[in-house]
Amino acid sequence: MNKKIFISLSILCFLGAxxxxxxxLGPAYTLTSTGNVTQAGLSYGSNHLITSxxxxxxxxxxxxxxxxxxxxKNNIQKQTLESEDFYxxxxxxxxxxxxxxxxxxx
Numbered sequence: 001m002n003k004k005i006f007i008s009l010s011i012l013c014f015l016g017a018x019x020x021x022x023x024x025l026g027p028a029y030t031l032t033s034t035g036n037v038t039q040a041g042l043s044y045g046s047n048h049l050i051t052s053x054x055x056x057x058x059x060x061x062x063x064x065x066x067x068x069x070x071x072x073k074n075n076i077q078k079q080t081l082e083s084e085d086f087y088x089x090x091x092x093x094x095x096x097x098x099x100x101x102x103x104x105x106x
Contacts, residue, residue, distance in 0.1 A: 050058050080086055 049057055050056075050061065054061055056064070
């Protein structure tokens with residue numbers, strides 16, 4: 001019994017890099033949780049089909065889709081800093097500060 005476990009773990013360690021180990025993770029979980037071989041095969045097949053068609057894994061495709069919908073914070077900050085309203089606000093604050101400094105120096 002222990003010999004079989006040791007051999008299995010050894011083979012898994014040496015051959016783990018032969019293929020994408022995460023490619024079978026989802027279908028293996030599906031198979032163990034539901035016991036449905038057809039569903040696990042369909043899951044693996046659809047993931048493989050999507051990867052071969054798009055060149056990206058389904059997770060990478062999902063990340064790309066969701067990142068397009070989120071506006072980038074840097075662009076909003078840049079637009080704010082370059083706006084005329086922001087320039088006028090800063091200019092008015094500087095003039096008020098100068099006036100207070102001149103009054104306190106007199």
